Amino acid sequence: MSTRDADLLHRLRHIIDQKGLDTTPGPVEDDPHPDLPGHPEFHHRQRVNSALSRFETTTPPRYLTASTEHPQVCDWADRVAADPTQAPSLMLWGGTGTGKTHAAYGAVRRIALKGPARFAFVATTFPDLYAALRPGAATDEERERHLRRVLNVPLLLLDDLGTTKSSAWTEEVTYRIVNQRYNRMLPTLITSNPPPAALPELLGDRIASRLIEMTTRVEMNGQDRRLRR
Ligand SMILES: Nc1ncnc2c1ncn2[C@@H]1O[C@H](COP(=O)(O)OP(=O)(O)OP(=O)(O)O)[C@@H](O)[C@H]1O
Ligand SMILES: [Mg+2]
Structure with missing residues (x-):
């Protein structure tokens, strides 16, 4: 020991x-308390809270508390939460009011509640997306930034496929998005009124072919839930 x-x-x-x-x-505590940093439960809770607050900023009030018990949808959400690089995309299709959007947000909320290591999520509808990207809707720079986010965000919800009258321009936008998500194998949740069999005619073969390969497709059955009330 030095003199100092x-x-x-x-x-x-x-x-x-x-x-x-x-x-x-005194006794030395090997394990930190669950309420303190260093304990896995503490960090899991932090991740859940952060994911839920991101979910809440992106989700419309109607679907904020959505949950799903559909086994295939739950299974998909669990796969995304476990490892998004290994999960397919998911297409929920079926008639009006059968609960597609509800189940879609329910699936994303389920992912958030698992406290994934990274949770970045964008939700939009096809009509809103086309409106935001339309020439003149914003500056070119803003539109490009918006498109890049949709192309690359780790988890994307695209609601209401096939509800917009298609044109060469909508087809090009849809192709860019689907092709990028397909190539990068990024989990994408799509809801559609038209059945998968109608997609080639509706969207063209190249978009439909990619969507069919990249998605697990789940039919939502039943009556229009809005009319049951
Ligand atoms: N599992 C559920 N539990 C409780 N409410 C539900 C459930 N599924 C759907 N709903 C409610 O039923 C209504 C219709 O559901 P939703 O909006 O998801 O239908 P949709 O299939 O997306 O319809 P559309 O094709 O018109 O977009 C909503 O108010 C939604 O909150
Ligand atoms: Mg819907």
Whole structure:
């Protein structure tokens, strides 16, 4: 021990004696408390809270508390939460009011509640997307930024496929998005009124072919839930 360290120790002992402090070693806690940093439960809770707050900023009020018990949808959400690079995309299709959008947001909320390592999520409808990207809707720079976010966000919800009258321009936008998500194998949740069999005619073969390969397709059955009330 150097003279400097010995001197420091001596001064410390003096202070301890003066203040009458008890320096008997106490039990050492190996595991931190679940409420404190360092404990896995603490960090899991932090991740859940952060994911839920992101979910809440993106989700319309009607679907904020949506949950799903559909086994295939739950299974998909669990796969995305476990490893988004290994999960397919999901297409929920069926008639008006059968609960596609509700189940879609329910699936995303389920992912958030698992406390994934990374949670970045964008939700839009096809009509809103076309409106936001339309020439003149914003500056070219803003439109490009919006498109890049939709192309690359780790988890994307595209609601209401096939509800817009298609044109060469909508087809090109749809192709760019679907092709990028397909190539990068990024999980994408799509809802559609038309059945998968109608997609080639509606969207063209190249978009439909990619959508069919990249998605697990789940039919939502039943009556229009809005009319049941
Ligand atoms: N599992 C559910 N539990 C409770 N409410 C539900 C459930 N599924 C759907 N709903 C409610 O039923 C209504 C219709 O559901 P939703 O909007 O998801 O239908 P949709 O299939 O997306 O319809 P559309 O084709 O018109 O977009 C909504 O008010 C929604 O919150
Ligand atoms: Mg809907």
